[in-house]
Amino acid sequence: AQTVTQSQPEMSVQEAETVTLSCTYDTSESDYYLFWYKQPPSRQMILVIRQEAYKQQNATENRFSVNFQKAAKSFSLKISDSQLGDAAMYFCAYTFRSDMRFGAGTRLTVKP
Amino acid sequence: GAVVSQHPSRVICKSGTSVKIECRSLDFQATTMFWYRQFPKQSLMLMATSNEGSKATYEQGVEKDKFLINHASLTLSTLTVTSAHPEDSSFYICSARVTRNQPQHFGDGTRLSIL
Numbered sequence: 001a002q003t004v005t006q007s008q009p010e011m012s013v014q015e016a017e018t019v020t021l022s023c024t025y026d027t028s029e030s031d032y033y034l035f036w037y038k039q040p041p042s043r044q045m046i047l048v049i050r051q052e053a054y055k056q057q058n059a060t061e062n063r064f065s066v067n068f069q070k071a072a073k074s075f076s077l078k079i080s081d082s083q084l085g086d087a088a089m090y091f092c093a094y095t096f097r098s099d100m101r102f103g104a105g106t107r108l109t110v111k112p
Numbered sequence: 113g114a115v116v117s118q119h120p121s122r123v124i125c126k127s128g129t130s131v132k133i134e135c136r137s138l139d140f141q142a143t144t145m146f147w148y149r150q151f152p153k154q155s156l157m158l159m160a161t162s163n164e165g166s167k168a169t170y171e172q173g174v175e176k177d178k179f180l181i182n183h184a185s186l187t188l189s190t191l192t193v194t195s196a197h198p199e200d201s202s203f204y205i206c207s208a209r210v211t212r213n214q215p216q217h218f219g220d221g222t223r224l225s226i227l
Contacts, residue, residue, distance in 0.1 A: 035215055043150075105155050
C-alpha cells in the first residue's frame with residue numbers, strides 16, 4: 001500500500017524567511033504524481049505545486065519549489081520569502097492510477 | 113478554470129435525517145470524483161471513488177449503505193448520508209479530476225452537524 005509521511009506536525013517561520021516542509025512516501029511504482037496542497041483556516045484545498053515522477057527537474061511555482069529525490073522517495077516543499085498568507089495546513093499527496101493518498105499534514109505558522 | 117462547486121456548505125439537522133451533498137465540476141468534465149471526510153486537525157480520509165456511470169468504490173471501513181454515492185453525469189456527483197447520527201458529524205470534501213495525471217480539484221467542503 002502506498003503511504004505518505006509528513007514527519008513535521010508543526011513548523012514555524014519568520015516572515016520573509018525560507019522554510020522547508022518534509023514529505024516521504026512509499027511506493028513500488030515508477031510513474032506516479034506528487035502534489036502539495038494548502039488548506040487555510042477556511043478549509044479550502046488549494047493546489048500549491050505538482051511533480052511528475054518521470055521528470056527529473058524539480059517543479060517550481062513562484063515562491064514555491066520542491067526537492068524531488070525519487071530514489072530516496074522524498075518530496076519536500078520549500079517556501080521562499082514567506083508571507084503571512086502562507087500560514088495554513090500543508091498536505092503532501094501521492095497519486096497513482098486512481099485515488100490520491102495524503103500525508104497527515106504540517107501546520108505552518110508565519111511570524112510577523 | 114477547474115472549479116468545483118460543493119453544496120451545501122453547512123448543514124445542521126436532527127438525528128435520523130438523510131442529508132444529500134452535491135459536488136459539481138463547473139467548467140470541466142470529471143471522469144472521476146472523490147469523497148473525503150476530515151476530522152478536526154486531521155488529514156483527509158478517502159471515503160470512496162466514483163466514476164461516471166458506474167458504482168462507487170468504497171474504502172475499507174466505509175459503509176456503502178450509510179454513504180450513498182451517485183455519479184450520474186460527468187459534472188455531478190452526490191453523497192447522501194442516510195439516517196445520519198451524531199457520529200456522522202464531520203467535514204466532507206469532494207474533489208474531481210479529468211485524468212489520473214491531472215491534479216484533483218476540490219470543492220469548498222460541507223460541514224455536517226447532526227444534533
